[in-house]
């Protein structure tokens with residue numbers, strides 16, 4: 001799915017516009033208890049085309065050096081996006097901050113759609129027309145608050161996106177898989193990248209003709225080529241400035257969106273933290289394959305390893321489906337094993353089960369473990385089909401609603417039967433009433 005970054009200075013109405021675009025379509029996501037989510041990316045759809053909206057609106061900065069900070073924030077989002085929705089406030093006109101963003105946009109050469117917001121009535125249309133002076137083409141007149149103009153804006157946005165087949169063709173041709181290395185600061189992402197990047201050059205020449213985004217890198221792990229997403233972001237050490245935590249999270253989310261499989265790096269020598277859990281949930285919610293790498297294994301003694309096992313049992317229960325590898329980026333330990341884990345996750349993530357096999361399996365479940373009776377009725381699974389892979393997504397047609405516990409049971413049995421190691425499994429219930 002193509003990624004659209006929504007960019008603009010504070011208060012131009014980015015979040016209102018994002019809500020307007022999502023309408024009621026936003027997917028309901030399951031909450032992982034104890035994990036606070038602050039999402040910045042959302043699944044959206046227009047005219048049958050699915051895309052991902054990245055809202056950069058949650059970023060709060062102090063007043064000093066605002067133009068520079070906004071430009072920097074915009075740069076992070078733009079680098080990882082396929083197209084940019086640039087929002088300006090037509091009641092205010094263009095400001096220095098807007099101009100700073102425009103310079104970044106020009107450099108990026110990414111397609112840009114300009115939204116002149118807050119045109120709540122016709123009086124402001126002339127002001128909106130003045131936005132032509134930004135040199136970004138036609139300003140699309142919208143009122144995020146009242147919904148005005150959002151259809152035309154979305155049409156323009158769809159037209160600006162790269163051709164639909166591109167991403168698909170890339171995957172189907174068996175080009176290198178897209179892998180993101182994610183994790184909180186200091187867990188060893190850049191060390192791992194450096195360890196992996198030794199072989200970069202030979203891979204690049206072998207795959208001449210493969211176009212790689214400048215923020216990505218082709219590497220070889222255990223003899224196999226992978227495309228590492230956003231290596232520029234990992235290499236460029238972002239200075240600790242205000243807003244940088246949000247900025248890091250934004251990058252992480254964008255990298256997750258572009259990846260097929262994420263390697264979540266944890267520091268094995270330290271306790272699992274909320275930030276780690278947030279990243280793990282982020283990968284799961286985005287429906288990406290996942291491998292967990294416990295790095296800095298060289299720093300752990302037996303006692304720490306014993307304690308870590310307890311922590312994993314307590315805190316990482318929700319992700320037992322993800323293969324894990326104990327590595328040392330510094331010493332090179334087990335790094336080649338990552339390739340096998342990534343392969344396993346890719347396989348699990350892209351598995352397709354035929355409708356025949358699926359229904360034979362569902363029939364056995366219904367017979368051996370029927371749903372408990374509820375209010376004198378017995379909800380039943382009538383039929384199922386795999387609606388999608390990447391990740392495996394199943395639609396179950398039922399009579400009556402199923403208990404969440406029963407759905408979890410079905411997922412557990414599906415995994416036992418068919419695998420799906422390294423991948424989230426989504427189950428959608430279509431209840432006939």
Ligand code: GDP
Pocket residue numbers: 183184185186187188189190191192234295296297298299327328329330331
């Ligand atoms: P990043 O912020 O996730 O990219 O983390 P870095 O790669 O910059 O690593 C942070 C610190 O951890 C650096 O001082 C590294 O040398 C150290 N480090 C990374 N991997 C390992 C490892 O496997 N073992 C040990 N002992 N130190 C490591």
